[in-house]
Amino acid sequence: MAYVNKNSVEIWRGPSRIDGRRIVVIVSGYTTKPKDANDKTGNMIQTYILVQDSDPIRAVAEGLDVSICGGCVHRKNKKTGKRSCYVNLGQGPLSVWRAWMRGNIRAVSPMLASEMATGRAVRLGTYGDPAAVPAHVWRELLTYASKWTGYTHQAASPKFQDVLEWCQVSADLVDDAIAARRAGVGSFRVLVPGEEPQPWEEMCPSLQGVKCEDCGACSGFTGRHIVNPVHGIGARNFDPNRIRRRALSLPVLNPARAMA
Numbered sequence: 361m362a363y364v365n366k367n368s369v370e371i372w373r374g375p376s377r378i379d380g381r382r383i384v385v386i387v388s389g390y391t392t393k394p395k396d397a398n399d400k401t402g403n404m405i406q407t408y409i410l411v412q413d414s415d416p417i418r419a420v421a422e423g424l425d426v427s428i429c430g431g432c433v434h435r436k437n438k439k440t441g442k443r444s445c446y447v448n449l450g451q452g453p454l455s456v457w458r459a460w461m462r463g464n465i466r467a468v469s470p471m472l473a474s475e476m477a478t479g480r481a482v483r484l485g486t487y488g489d490p491a492a493v494p495a496h497v498w499r500e501l502l503t504y505a506s507k508w509t510g511y512t513h514q515a516a517s518p519k520f521q522d523v524l525e526w527c528q529v530s531a532d533l534v535d536d537a538i539a540a541r542r543a544g545v546g547s548f549r550v551l552v553p554g555e556e557p558q559p560w561e562e563m564c565p566s567l568q569g570v571k572c573e574d575c576g577a578c579s580g581f582t583g584r585h586i587v588n589p590v591h592g593i594g595a596r597n598f599d600p601n602r603i604r605r606r607a608l609s610l611p612v613l614n615p616a617r618a619m620a
Contacts, residue, residue: 381427402571409488416453428488470500481573484510491520507576535607544614546583564588
């Protein structure tokens with residue numbers, strides 16, 4: 361395989377499915393453990409969904425990250441200027457974007473990128489929402505993966521529900537998780553202080569030391585219903601009062617696992 365010694369490759373660039381702005385997908389972690397590979401996730405293959413014409417820090421400051429994050433409640437709050445997203449922009453996202461801008465990252469097909477990562481676990485959306493990218497890109501990238509994790513905040517729109525084959529519903533409300541369960545899709549929900557899981561939800565195995573690369577519980581159609589206390593670099597900025605909307609309404613997407 362021609363680029364097996366490359367740590368990062370570009371697998372797709374084009375218009376965001378969210379707003380049409382030009383974005384790019386970089387796959388990283390082939391030869392070097394990424395900065396984002398922490399004790400929770402382990403040494404997974406990482407995927408970065410980035411705005412092409414703006415570095416990640418500037419994109420967040422100017423609101424351009426809507427192209428890769430949509431209406432996620434963890435984006436920067438316009439009133440307070442704070443964000444509750446767990447991603448540290450100054451680590452993986454910024455260094456990957458800079459390397460790509462310098463021309464140091466070669467473009468390959470998603471299928472070749474998958475072959476290069478045969479038997480590895482893949483993290484969809486290390487930064488960015490996988491729904492911003494055409495579903496066929498992820499389908500090809502996961503061809504030879506041992507397992508994967510993924511999350512989307514865009515499940516309310518039928519346009520983006522195709523990625524739920526691989527991605528958990530990012531559930532902001534208990535009712536969102538219920539909708540995912542009825543649709544036959546896994547969910548991931550952040551618990552506010554003092555909140556307990558529902559009887560059919562389970563605490564994230566990472567709290568018991570299980571790494572995401574070994575777990576595979578957050579995988580869309582094969583995913584479970586996972587909860588975790590608010591965590592990450594933006595945890596102190598998490599404001600549950602920002603969630604002011606109706607719960608998700610989803611069709612049955614995976615009949616084999618749909619629960620009434």
